[in-house]
Amino acid sequence: MISHFFGWDRTPFTKEIPTESLYQSSSFQQCVARLQYMVKTRSFGLVTGEIGAGKSTAIRSLRDGLDLTKYQFIYLCDSSLKPRDFYRELLHHLGIPPKFLRSETKRQFEHAIWDLYENQQKTVVVIIDEAHLLQGDMLQEIRFLTNFQIDSVSPLALVMVGQPELRSTLQMRLFKPITQRMNVRYHLGGLDREETRKYIEHQLETAGAKHPIFTTETIDSIYGHTRGIPREINNVCTACLLDAVVRKEKLVDAMHVDRILNEYKEF
Missing domain, CATH: 3.40.50.300 (P-loop containing nucleotide triphosphate hydrolases)
Known part of the structure; x- marks a missing residue:
């Protein structure tokens, strides 16, 4: 669903990534x-x-x-x-x-x-x-x-x-x-802010993305919520991408993150 919409080779932020393609913080x-x-x-x-x-x-x-x-x-x-x-x-x-x-x-x-x-x-x-x-x-x-x-x-x-x-x-x-x-x-420990940015970009590039999908403001919000914990980053990024797919939007901005984080507060 995500990979098809964005035209990628595979879906990012999953466990299926080969060890040789892992982001090395x-x-x-x-x-x-x-x-x-x-x-x-x-x-x-x-x-x-x-x-x-x-x-x-x-x-x-x-x-x-x-x-x-x-x-x-x-x-x-x-x-x-x-x-x-x-x-x-x-x-x-x-x-x-x-x-x-x-x-x-x-x-x-x-x-x-x-x-x-x-x-x-x-x-x-x-x-x-x-x-x-x-x-x-x-x-x-x-x-x-x-x-x-x-x-x-x-x-x-x-x-x-x-x-x-x-x-x-x-x-x-x-x-x-x-x-x-x-x-x-x-x-x-968790990733720092710069490593979080590199981690997200690496996940997208490994999936086949050719250009940035998450804005700088979006990455800052994701880092603030996840404290740089990779699994949390994966969960938030995946939810944001799904939100973007449903809305037929090719860029993930702070509005997507805000909606996802508000959903999380309900649990």
């Missing part, structure tokens, strides 16, 4: 660089960010850039995950039938990652997303993964990803042993 590049460092050094680290800041996109960028002959990528995103199921889930991703007892599955996983590392020269990369929703016993279980090392050599990279409250949780005395083991910590 400074904070996004920093985040991906740290993720890559944790993988290459087989480290334990933490990435936080507001909802929609681009954490999942950074993870996708990391995954798509991995040499799968050298890395085994495991992505977990289950807020209800319990210690008794944790190792079963990890073993499932490795294609290994889990045994019944938790102690047995834990030993199975440890044996599996060391076998991959020593005999196949392959590093297991474990990403635990939405970690801010995990219960305390699950956070403690994650810490035990960092014990799978010999003479300071770790066979896996482990990254916890979540919203800012995860940092507050981990600052509690109970979880100090976890933070003390973390080699890297990074908070992914």
Whole structure:
């Protein structure tokens, strides 16, 4: 609908954009660089960010850039995950039938990652997303993964990803042993005003736009409302484009943004 009206190759501001075509803001590049460092050094680290800041996109960028002959990528995103199921889930991703007892599955996983590392020269990369929703016993279980090392050599990279409250949780005395083991910590913030402009223009250019669609005043309004959070920018821009399509207008100005933001206030 949008792409047809404007004569573009595809619809902008969606998740379908290939990783090689992503807008590389400074904070996004920093985040991906740290993720890559944790993988290459087989480290334990933490990435936080507001909802929609681009954490999942950074993870996708990391995954798509991995040499799968050298890395085994495991992505977990289950807020209800319990210690008794944790190792079963990890073993499932490795294609290994889990045994019944938790102690047995834990030993199975440890044996599996060391076998991959020593005999196949392959590093297991474990990403635990939405970690801010995990219960305390699950956070403690994650810490035990960092014990799978010999003479300071770790066979896996482990990254916890979540919203800012995860940092507050981990600052509690109970979880100090976890933070003390973390080699890297990074908070992914929103875009600044100039980056917001570049982000919007990049999305449009990638979709096939040949000339500006959003006025400077429009971009200022979008930045003020979204605080530079990419997902929020996508939502507002998409709504503005739909409004423009319905009205058969080829330029998105402040009036479109005002109408959309007034609609948002009703929810």
